[in-house]
Amino acid sequence: MVKARQRIWIGLMMLLLILIVLGGCSKATESPQSESKSNSETDTKIIKTVDGNVEIPANPQRIVTQGYLANFLVFDVKPVGAPYWEMESPYTMELSEGITDIGQIDGGSVEKILSLKPDLIVTVGGDEKLNEQFRKIAPTLVIPYGTYHEVHDEMRAFGEILGKEKEAEEWLKEFDKKVAKAKDSIKGLIREGTTFSLMGPFGKDFYVYGDGVNRGGQAIYQQLGLTPPKLVRKDLIEPKINALSISQEKIADYAGDYIFLDISGEAEFDENDPVWSTIDAVKNNKVFYLNPERFWPYDPIAVESQVEEIAKMLKNHLEQEK
Structure with a gap:
């Protein structure tokens, strides 16, 4: 079981290394940002990404993610689809029941994603041809690997995507308390x-x-x-x-x-x-x-x-x- 999990994480690391290289050859990384406005008639909002402005549902219900499963689960939002290797993480395993495995981030995942009828796709990207196929299925946010260098920025960005800015700040407040407690435990040592x-x-x-x-x-x-x-x-x-x-x-x-x-x-x-x-x-x-x-x-x-x-x-x- 341990060797099997290690192989999964080895595969994940190799995939992420590939995405880093591909991402370095594409556009400069820019954290997605909301324009903080919604179209009340269509119930959508604009998110700024490396691909420019992307219009997404203000309250997405059927999310497919590639590389950011935990970022939704931390808000108690369960995507309808995610890669198996994300669901094998010790931090998400118990929270992933009912999520459909969409496989690797490759062409083989497109048909599976299409069958899930998502209203939002959030991916680490890396393959622009694949991203184009995703955009034909649903609004797609491409957030390259390594976009976020710090927990606070990451939580706030996903809080904007989900319209859960308040929840993001509440989580970060508790997070900061835990960090302070951990630092105090080794203070003086x-x-x-x-x-x-x-x-x-x-x-x-x-x-x-x-x-x-x-x-x-x-x-x-x-x-x-x-x-x-x-x-x-x-x-x-x-x-x-x-x-x-x-x-x-x-x-x-x-x-x-x-x-x-x-x-x-x-x-x-x-x-x-x-x-x-x-x-x-x-x-x-x-x-x-x-x-x-x-x-x-x-x-x-x-x-x-x-x-x-x-x-x-x-x-x-x-x-x-x-």
């Missing part, structure tokens, strides 16, 4: 100047991650406010780069006093290799292993949980160090 890295092997490559959508970066750096090494800040966080492939020889340059490690994608990684085993954090048993199933998702529900999990990991470890 972390010495000033202590740095934390987020990195790991994927396939044949080794990556270091910033404070964006990869591997819990939002929870670690943005919400808990843990300090990154100088190179991580310079090469990833400041330029808003989510992930950077580095050579094995460069790992030590990006390693912090503590390391959050993700090993996934059938990684070819030897933890006994001197390049890795001689890093101070590794030698001093200051490496936290992340569960890919829980730290690959990057939606608001996931980030909320990741904040609490990271704080708990640190609290348990740091209290033992004292």
